[in-house]
Amino acid sequence: MPDKTRQKEAPLRNEYLPDQALVLEVRELAPGIHHFVLEFVDPVLRENFSFCSGQFLQVSLLGIGESPISICSPPTQQGSFELCVREAGNLTQALHRLQPGDSLWVRGPYGQGFPLAEMAGQDLIFIAGGIGLAPLRSAIDCAVCLNDEFGELTVLHGARSPDFLLFTDEYETWRQSGRVETIVDEAPPGWRGQIGVITALLDLVNPAPENTSVLICGPPVMFRFVLGRLKELGFEDTRIFISLERHMRCGVGKCEHCVVESFYTCRQGPVLSIEQIRGISSALR
Amino acid sequence: MAYGYDAHPALRRWLLELAADYRVLVPAEKGGNRIFQEVGTTDALVFGLAQDRTVLPAKKAFLPPEEMLFEFSAGRILPAMPLDDTIVFGLHVCELSADRLLTANMTHDRPDFHYLVRRNGGIIAGVSCRRTSGCFCEKTGHDQIVPGDFDLFLDLDGCPGWDSAGTGEQCGGGAKTSVAQPRLIAGSAAGRKLAASAPFPLENATGAIRAPVAAASSKTWPLDELPARIRDSFGATIWDDLAARCLGCGNCTIVCPLCYCFYTRDETGLAPETGRRLRLWDSCQLLAFARVAGGHNFRESRSERIWYRFSHKFMRMQETLGHAGCSGCGACFHFCPANIDPQQVIADVLEVTDSA
Amino acid sequence: MKIKLEHVTRIEGHASLTVMLTEGKVHSVRLKYEEGARLFEGLLRGRNFFDAPTIASRICGVCPSVHNITAIKAMEQALGVSVDPVTDKLRRLMILAQWIQSHTLHAFFLALPDYLGAESAISMASEHPDEVEVALALKKLGNDMVFVVGGRAVHPITTRVGGFSHLPPVTRLADLRHRLEEALPPAMRLARLTGELDMPDFSRKTTYLALVDPDEYAYYTGEVCSSEGYCSTPDDFCSTLREVVRPDSTAKAGLHEGRGFFTGALARINLSHELLTGGAGSILRDSPHSFPNYNTFLNTFCQTVELVHAMTESVRLIDELLAGDLVTKTPEIAVRAGSGVAATEAPRGTLYHAYTLDDEGLIVDDNIITPTAQNLTNLEDDIDLFVEQRHDWEAARLIEGIERLVRSYDPCVSCATH
């Protein structure tokens, strides 16, 4: 018989096995973007599940595939968690057919979230382009919930058109802790809000760099402009955090898809400070 | 090519005996190639241990090109249980060294269950190396291996007849025992146990086993400096020159003992409730590797992809695991239709970063 | 009044029937092969001799192996290359396998539903599960034979001018032999059943043309002979065969000595039935039909008889192959100018490939004559007589009968319009 003496005493954890979660609610936030409220089927997991804002899950449907999706609800929420998914390809299209009562499968949480604890006492600026609001919404809600611990909150959200502005029904709540500004690339006649690129919102709010952290998530093109503007405004690299997107398969640093020069987006990221990626030109593509 | 081992009746018998309890892989010939094959699956049972590289390295035994992560049926997940009964026989020093590093990679941080179940339950046995054309393990620091990083080692030093004469007789195979006996060196308890039934004398390891020195003297690389040098070389024209030659065919990474990237895929039958999630070898040299839904590609150009491959080996693995992610086996060079030679690439990197 | 049946179904390719009616009765019918021209003969010009077999194979997805091998034989003739016996045997095996593939497909999947009152072979599966299972197994067996020898079930890849680039493993051949033997009794049963089906009473004596070889039921060698006593080499025959170009059709129609003729299983059986081996001969003798026979509808039955023959022959060939050493010598090929003509028996009849090469081995002239094209004139004559004899039938019934008649030819429109 094969000799088993070499097997490790501590049982190995099989990272690739997902857990089942039930869809409690679904709603369409914008064309092709759905918001899911979920709960784990396993009561122990439901109870003990914990994560940080900015972390993601590997979400899958059996027979369809698996993809990284950020958790968009705050860690403070008990019993359930939420995802916000944009239809993009195989899995995300299939997710859009889910109804309450259906299940999906998740493993995680993975990656490094926003270091909110370190930001205690500071003003926070959230800059979100499109679906990038999903991970930030977790942090915003968290900050809103722990209102006393932070200074003023500013949410800047840009979208393709007014239809694509996300979580609009929550802006009032957020505004109680600070400011929410939105801007769109283009709008139908009658739109009274801002039109233009998101940096225009920065100009509008003209934030002071002192004692402020910036949390950013959005498409790569947005990063460059926003970071350029923040630099002009005098923000320090250590205070700016971005959440990166890369092709990902395993979520645990084994499949190699998400590497950016010397870090794994899935393990060291997706949230990184500009300080951490300084000099890595390929990080901001 | 004649391999001495075929004719060694005792070795043959022993491996066949082991094959009753284990899946035993040995390098054997198939259609003009050497590949790790399962003892018992070929009639010929040709063992060729000492020369020439196999097409796929031993990694295929522990990280199969396609493997099931789990099955599912009617909304239930049935985990795959990888088999842990593999013996791979006949790895050269660089391959043992690569195996050690690959295992370290799969162990650190979040361990890879499927690989480690197979690997930890498996047994690897090395064999003396006669060097293969285009190999350069002394440059990458993979030219020695310490006991503990292998289970068994078949030491053929002093047995030249084994891999040239094709009879095995000159070396403990028959009458002419005047030449030194092959000996087994045990590196682990499992190896020692296995060796109990072996037809060769067993010795306890005394120190590191080294690969023979390269014929042409070659300078070793400044491995500690390489991460910085590779980083600095990003965007240098050497990568564009390589990109002009590279076909992007993926051969190099598939044959590399230290490449392990994968993608996943779900598969279902005509009844969609049942199916499997698979993981399959991928290659960073393929265009779609870093592409995301919607079409944006984070490594659009071939030159970036090639840089990425070398950065993984000489920068990232060196930085995270303390060893170069290249064993120096030369397989990628051997199988590259465009003749891209990592020795030349590193020489070029050193040169362009010297002048910088 | 004119009715157009856009698609004669359950044939290989796209053919339409245009039926002229007066007072509800059919008075004339026109069959048309409705596929665009692929111009293969033109495309082959300027190509290398060694590429022609690969390209020619794409003329037809149902009988690619025969196109492939016939092209190879013609090239070998043009270049004066001769091959060893093992190569010949493997090629023969591929042609027989092609018969098994194609005859099974036609007889059981395409034609049989007509006689069993089924809409398709698929719907036959519920009422005749055993028969459908046998047919599927036979199809798979034929596919696997071509796969083992040719490297792929459709469009073989191991064959080439001069020999094979890869030889089948002995174990795979032995396995095929075993499967052939196992499949033989059920195949014979199906063939017998087909012989007992109620075939339309229709007879029109025409000229029957096929390869004839005194030593065997010909398919790979032999002379082209007719039921009227004409005999010649494929080369000479090719020059007497006329292909008529029709103004509105991409298919040419064959004429021999100014008249239509029949080529295919019925012709082969009419000319060589004494040479059928194994159970095939007895199935033929025990059937209610006598041969030579002039009822075109029996072509389907003849195919099933040939299926059994091909299986028996394959077993014999595999035995011969296994008895000797399975090795081939690849002859040196000296490229030179020349021309070659080859004929083999494709499932649907005699297939001719003729090539002329220049001194670089590039094709300067070529001609490919397919059975379906050859048969077109004869099929039209059959339709005319069929309609004439049944002028009092209801149009729908008559059209269905014509469709069956067309199907019994097993026409391959792709071949016809290559």
Added chain:
Amino acid sequence: MGGLSPASGGRLRVGIFSLTSDAGCQLEFLNLADDLLALVRAVDIVHFPMARTFNQNGPFDIAFVDGVPARPDELALLQEVRRSTKVLAALGSCSSFGGVPAAQHFHDLGDLKKYVYRGMEDLDTLEVFPISRYVRVDLQLRGCPASKWEIMETVTALIAGRLPQLKAYPQCVDCKILENRCLLLEGLPCLGPITRAGCGVVCPSVGVPCDGCRGPTEEPNLTSAIEILTRGTTYPDLIRKFQKFCSLAPEYQEMFDRWRGLV
């Protein structure tokens, strides 16, 4: 992936259509043998003139179309199929990129017709183009013939509500995994490095260099490939090899143009 949205729930309505072709690709359905009965039990193949007497019109969840529209009525059929189909799959290399017959673009079409039809030129035949020239194509199941694996992956994926996962990477990956001898290294002109995988590398697996029937990979490095391939064959022979199946592959047009300039 355009408008490809897999159906969910209900049985799939499948149509199998054949334009001008050798029909080898649709025959692959009948060649599914063991899987065929299971397939017809799992989906409704409502249109398949080669096998069925009664053939329904759309709507179809998926239509497989083999061949090229070489006649006006075939073109009309193709357009009609597109209108009534959710997922339209080009079946085989002819419909994907013209296949073997597309080599006509290296000739004068009139001359070709005259040669084949003894001087007759006014055939009712269209120039050969892939179907994507006329209609939107959701999937390409390339190959001559199309691969059974891809057919089954397409059907099973759509049943499950997944997008079919077809391979776009080069043959060499699969060829190496099979541990075949590398023919290119032996000097044979194997198009594997620049040809899409998915056939199971059938040709190199039996020692025959890949002919490229599945067409080019994305962004093939042709300059380097040509240099390497011409070590084992002449440039004209290599071009003829590319012309076998891929005369209209967009990736190859520049190479062909240069070649046309040469002769």
